[in-house]
Amino acid sequence: MNERDVELISRCLSGDAGAQRALYDAHVRRVAAYFFRSGFTRADADDLVQDTFARAFRSLGTFDAGKGAFGAWLSTIARNVARRRWGRRPQPDHFDPELAEDILVAPDNPGRTAAEREELDALRGCIEQLPPELRALVSLRYVEGRTTRGVAAGAGIPESTVRLRLAEAYQRLEQCLRAKGVLE
Amino acid sequence: MTDEANNTKERLEALLRRWGAEEALRRAEPPAAGPEARTAGRGTLRIVLLRWGPVAAAAMLLMASVGVYVAGRGENRGVAATPPPKPHATGELRRLRDELAAVQGTLSQREAKVTALAGLADQVRSLQQQIEQQKERHKAELANLLADANSVRQAGAALAVKLTAAEKRVEALEKDKQALAVAAAELPKVRAELAAVEQRLAGATDKIAANRRRSEQAEAALAAARSEMERLRDKHSAVVATFQRTFLASVAPAASGLAARQEAAKARRMLERLGELPEQAENESIRQLLARLEVVLTHLDLLSAERAGSGAAFGRLLRRGGVEAQIDEALAAGAGSGPVRALLLEAKLILMGAGDAG
Numbered sequence: 001m002n003e004r005d006v007e008l009i010s011r012c013l014s015g016d017a018g019a020q021r022a023l024y025d026a027h028v029r030r031v032a033a034y035f036f037r038s039g040f041t042r043a044d045a046d047d048l049v050q051d052t053f054a055r056a057f058r059s060l061g062t063f064d065a066g067k068g069a070f071g072a073w074l075s076t077i078a079r080n081v082a083r084r085r086w087g088r089r090p091q092p093d094h095f096d097p098e099l100a101e102d103i104l105v106a107p108d109n110p111g112r113t114a115a116e117r118e119e120l121d122a123l124r125g126c127i128e129q130l131p132p133e134l135r136a137l138v139s140l141r142y143v144e145g146r147t148t149r150g151v152a153a154g155a156g157i158p159e160s161t162v163r164l165r166l167a168e169a170y171q172r173l174e175q176c177l178r179a180k181g182v183l184e
Numbered sequence: 185m186t187d188e189a190n191n192t193k194e195r196l197e198a199l200l201r202r203w204g205a206e207e208a209l210r211r212a213e214p215p216a217a218g219p220e221a222r223t224a225g226r227g228t229l230r231i232v233l234l235r236w237g238p239v240a241a242a243a244m245l246l247m248a249s250v251g252v253y254v255a256g257r258g259e260n261r262g263v264a265a266t267p268p269p270k271p272h273a274t275g276e277l278r279r280l281r282d283e284l285a286a287v288q289g290t291l292s293q294r295e296a297k298v299t300a301l302a303g304l305a306d307q308v309r310s311l312q313q314q315i316e317q318q319k320e321r322h323k324a325e326l327a328n329l330l331a332d333a334n335s336v337r338q339a340g341a342a343l344a345v346k347l348t349a350a351e352k353r354v355e356a357l358e359k360d361k362q363a364l365a366v367a368a369a370e371l372p373k374v375r376a377e378l379a380a381v382e383q384r385l386a387g388a389t390d391k392i393a394a395n396r397r398r399s400e401q402a403e404a405a406l407a408a409a410r411s412e413m414e415r416l417r418d419k420h421s422a423v424v425a426t427f428q429r430t431f432l433a434s435v436a437p438a439a440s441g442l443a444a445r446q447e448a449a450k451a452r453r454m455l456e457r458l459g460e461l462p463e464q465a466e467n468e469s470i471r472q473l474l475a476r477l478e479v480v481l482t483h484l485d486l487l488s489a490e491r492a493g494s495g496a497a498f499g500r501l502l503r504r505g506g507v508e509a510q511i512d513e514a515l516a517a518g519a520g521s522g523p524v525r526a527l528l529l530e531a532k533l534i535l536m537g538a539g540d541a542g
Binding site: 025028029030032033036037046049050092094099102103116119120123124127138139141142143144145149152153156157158161170173174177182183184 | 192193195196199200201202203204205206207208209211212213214215320323324327328330331332
């Protein structure tokens with residue numbers, strides 16, 4: 001449990017607007033990234049972020065620190081907000097819900113071990129060595145969290161081409177990571 | 185696929201997902217406004233306030249009215265020791281009731297409007313979503329069509345390249361065919377030339393065989409001549425040796441070896457005769473030969489035959505100067521006058537074998 005979150009929540013409940021702002025700043029990126037990865041437009045995502053935090057602050061008194069972290073509790077609210085919005089229209093099949101969930105369940109950066117950080121740095125270096133067209137496809141898939149169809153629509157190329165190029169990107173990354181000793 | 189390959193792929197996928205989540209967090213731009221934006225009336229909250237604001241106002245009004253009404257009734261029952269109701273208070277209550285009814289009517293109308301507006305907004309949103317979906321679909325179809333067109337264009341370009349190559353090849357084959365026709369026309373002439381060359385070759389072969397036979401015959405004749413020459417040379421050497429022995433025996437009968445040669449040279453006055461001959465020499469080479477001969481004969485004259493090693497030293501002098509060979513050459517060429525040739529012949533008889541004599 002994040003002690004800073006607990007302290008901020010306590011201050012929020014006693015009417016401290018500064019604490020409310022600090023709590024918002026601490027978690028807003030994760031919530032916004034979740035909505036972007038769920039396929040919402042920028043305007044919709046902004047609206048949903050506001051909605052999520054409005055609900056969270058309204059029911060902050062019901063938050064029980066003993067049952068889990070504030071981030072997890074906020075994630076549940078964000079999922080409900082997104083689900084309610086999807087209820088009015090079909091969820092776009094251009095975005096991978098599993099990858100969107102990664103944002104909510106991913107540990108905070110300080111939680112990463114030094115070894116994990118080294119691996120991610122190595123991967124980042126390998127991705128930078130990819131040709132620009134392959135790098136763009138990897139970014140559409142893993143940063144924007146798109147499905148193959150979504151990557152095809154985003155890049156303006158057929159799905160079959162996306163599959164081939166992603167396979168080539170995987171092969172190059174695999175070789176690069178092997179050379180760096182990250183993969184065996 | 186092996187388990188190891190599967191593990192590698194899963195590990196790479198997990199790494200990419202972790203990297204992607206971090207990048208997404210890093211790139212995610214939160215809304216420009218903070219949490220307080222909701223209270224400024226944005227988005228859904230604005231709709232909520234729009235919908236429920238009038239209701240809240242009406243409720244407050246209603247509560248105030250009810251309070252006034254209850255207060256009036258309490259006065260009527262005489263519950264509290266309060267002054268009796270005044271006529272204007274009843275009128276006020278009626279007016280408040282009328283206002284409440286009016287407010288409730290307005291509220292109902294607004295609620296109906298809000299409901300209708302919400303319905304319309306939903307419809308508009310639904311239509312916008314449909315438009316967005318159609319746009320996405322058309323965009324995807326357009327992308328596919330463009331990709332197909334590009335593939336067809338590339339295939340066409342590749343075919344054009346192949347066609348050009350095929351045309352060039354046909355042109356080359358056509359040229360080869362023409363060259364072949366020309367060659368076929370010239371074939372009889374070439375054959376005739378070939379036959380003539382073959383005939384010349386056959387003639388040359390016969391000539392070579394004849395030349396070879398002649399060469400073999402010449403070699404046989406040469407070998408026979410060499411053999412004959414060897415025989416004649418041996419005979420000549422034997423005759424000359426006999427002649428030398430006879431000559432030395434006649435002029436120095438009591439001596440042998442170098443002593444016999446010394447005596448023969450003295451008896452035949454070789455050095456005195458040599459001193460007279462240069463005036464009769466025809467050319468420079470004879471004069472040089474006579475000079476060398478004088479050196480050799482002087483050396484022979486001064487030689488002590490009894491001293492050990494003196495014979496060997498004289499032999500080296502003769503061989504080094506090559507005087508004997510030069511005498512043979514001059515005699516064979518018939519050079520010089522009769523006295524010169526006579527002196528050269530006698531010198532040869534005296535010096536021949538002197539290099540080996542002890």
